[in-house]
Amino acid sequence: MINLTLKQLRYFDALARHGHFGRAAEACAISQPALSMQIKEMEETLGTALVERGARQIRLTRFGEETAQRVTGILRAVDELGDMARASRDRLVGRLRIGIIPTIAPYLLPAIVDVLADVHPGLDLMIRETLTPTLIQELREGQLDTAIVALPVSEPTLTEAALFTEKFLLVRPEADAHAPVPDSEMLRQMRLLLLEEGHCFRDQALSFCKLAASAPRETLDASSLSTLVQMVSAGFGVTLIPEMAMPVETRSAPVSVARFPEPQPARTVGMVWRRTSPLANQLMGIAEIIRNRPGISGVLPG
DSSP: OOOOOOOHHHHHHHHHHHHHHHHHHHHHSSOOHHHHHHHHHHHHHHTTTTTEEOOSSSEEOOHHHHHHHHHHHHHHHHHHHHHHHHTSSSSOOOOEEEEOOOOTTHHHHHHHHHHHHSSSEEEEEEEEEEEEHHHHHHHTTTSSSSSEOOHHHHHHHHOEEEEEEEEEEEEEGGGGTTSSSOOOOHHTTOOOEOOTTTOOOHHHHHHHOOOTSSOOOSOOOSSSHHHHHHHTTTOEEEEEEEEGHHHHHHSOOEEEEEEHHHHHEEEEEEEETTOOTTTEEEEEEEEHHHHOOSSOOSSSOO
């Protein structure tokens, strides 16, 4: 009988995902020598090599690749056992791994973290902020329990629960405060500042302006909404931000904020989780808490 520990399986899973002992050790919150020793012991137990060790990175052997696939399934099954036990209790307790995209995280999390802690006092929230494709991949692989993203994601293995709809606002230099608000056609003729590729909010802004994502652009592509707003305040161009971000991003920037004429551009924010998740009922309850939380949208008068 092969005697592998669950700890070894988790360490090997991290190594297979990161392809680097240092990054895998950091993800597992242990030292690199400790992780390396556990992988070595796992190889000795199995009687064959799992990784080819190079100076800068590692490569899985053929057996290592096959093992990684099996280990992912084993760890997912173990996690789901824990989820089943948690789902059988009256309250949701223990670790809850939530992913959230950067154009939502700074504005929504402060409004919901405390109320979730009040409703579920034994809940240990683990927050992962990154782009939608990464969150969806990590959901599928069981590394996250749920994610808050812009809908739809159109992933058949996931359940989607809409939380709220928020409008996109125009941010322009303060000197333009009394100028007519441009429609989408006029906006195409202006210097439009956008987030860099990979952000779904960029794609939504391009769609509103009827601009092709592949069209050449000689302007700023930023990694955050804060950078966009600050560049607008410097007179570099105009940008769009989600309504929820307005109080945070414009409080220290001399800019003008306006609504677009109807139909106003908007996005639907929602939660997604695996259809097979034992925590589905509890996650739907969390979605309801967020949905009814005041002050997370509608920050400008109509």
